[in-house]
Amino acid sequence: MNLDAVPSYLTPTGQEIVFLLLGAVAVGSALLVVTTRQLVHAALWLVVTFGALAGCYLVLTAEFVAWVQVLIYVGAVVVLLLFGIMLTRAPIGRSPDLDSGNRVLAAVVALATAVLLVTVVIDGFRTAYAPLTEVDGAAKTIGSSIFRTWVLPFEALSVLLLAALIGAIVLSRTDIRGRD
Amino acid sequence: MHIVYPLVVSALLFSIGIYGVLARRNAILVLMSVELMLNAVNLNLVAFDVWFADRLHSGQVFTLFIIVIAAAELGVGLAIVLAVFRNRRSVEIDRLQDLAEPPGPGEEPEPDAAQELEETRS
Numbered sequence: 001m002n003l004d005a006v007p008s009y010l011t012p013t014g015q016e017i018v019f020l021l022l023g024a025v026a027v028g029s030a031l032l033v034v035t036t037r038q039l040v041h042a043a044l045w046l047v048v049t050f051g052a053l054a055g056c057y058l059v060l061t062a063e064f065v066a067w068v069q070v071l072i073y074v075g076a077v078v079v080l081l082l083f084g085i086m087l088t089r090a091p092i093g094r095s096p097d098l099d100s101g102n103r104v105l106a107a108v109v110a111l112a113t114a115v116l117l118v119t120v121v122i123d124g125f126r127t128a129y130a131p132l133t134e135v136d137g138a139a140k141t142i143g144s145s146i147f148r149t150w151v152l153p154f155e156a157l158s159v160l161l162l163a164a165l166i167g168a169i170v171l172s173r174t175d176i177r178g179r180d
Numbered sequence: 181m182h183i184v185y186p187l188v189v190s191a192l193l194f195s196i197g198i199y200g201v202l203a204r205r206n207a208i209l210v211l212m213s214v215e216l217m218l219n220a221v222n223l224n225l226v227a228f229d230v231w232f233a234d235r236l237h238s239g240q241v242f243t244l245f246i247i248v249i250a251a252a253e254l255g256v257g258l259a260i261v262l263a264v265f266r267n268r269r270s271v272e273i274d275r276l277q278d279l280a281e282p283p284g285p286g287e288e289p290e291p292d293a294a295q296e297l298e299e300t301r302s
Contacts, residue, residue: 077251160248
């Protein structure tokens with residue numbers, strides 16, 4: 001992590017080129033998610049974003065996280081969002097009023113956040129370099145790490161998931177009333 | 181791999197998510213933007229895990245935990261959105277103003293209540 005060991009930015013490796021292309025796809029389709037005029041297209045561009053991010057995880061040798069990302073986000077979350085769009089009877093075609101009145105203010109805030117974060121990150125981590133040689137994000141290592149070190153948070157998380165499930169059922173059923 | 185690349189991608193995704201949360205009107209689009217921000221955090225965690233070469237893999241395990249929490253959040257959030265839609269027939273969040281002050285430029289907000297409050301104070 002010292003300054004001498006950092007390779008030049010001008011000669012990117014193949015991994016870096018692939019990562020940057022995937023990152024460009026992710027950022028571009030995320031921009032389309034927040035700017036498109038059609039509700040269903042936003043959900044479909046979200047699939048592209050999540051898929052590109054899964055590719056980024058693969059390049060970063062986090063293999064298991066990449067497949068979980070594909071399974072949970074692309075498989076479950078987007079389907080859930082599409083069900084939500086369907087159940088709220090959203091217009092399928094082009095709808096003019098998806099943005100609220102404070103678009104300009106939101107763009108200013110987002111641009112300021114982006115400039116601040118990117119400046120700080122580049123300033124702070126310019127010399128950080130990690131050679132991607134060995135793959136250590138496979139299911140075996142992550143699994144043994146979860147079930148040895150992180151067992152207690154894992155179990156707490158399963159209780160949280162159960163609580164969220166029951167909460168969602170109670171919220172969406174109409175025949176459960178509160179106490180009068 | 182320079183760690184700056186994933187960090188910059190993640191910062192850009194996070195600010196796109198901020199724009200979506202602030203600028204969108206439909207509640208489901210706001211939920212999508214929240215998912216974008218959570219994914220930005222995940223990319224950060226994985227990048228730092230790779231950089232530190234952590235033997236416990238805390239970064240990747242935390243990423244898995246965040247994915248689970250995001251799924252739970254989205255389930256409850258969509259249930260709330262559907263409940264709002266059932267009651268109001270609309271999910272446009274800037275029109276759900278039942279708890280807001282009544283609009284009216286020169287109108288004083290409930291003078292009687294303010295007077296009573298002052299009387300009880302004095």
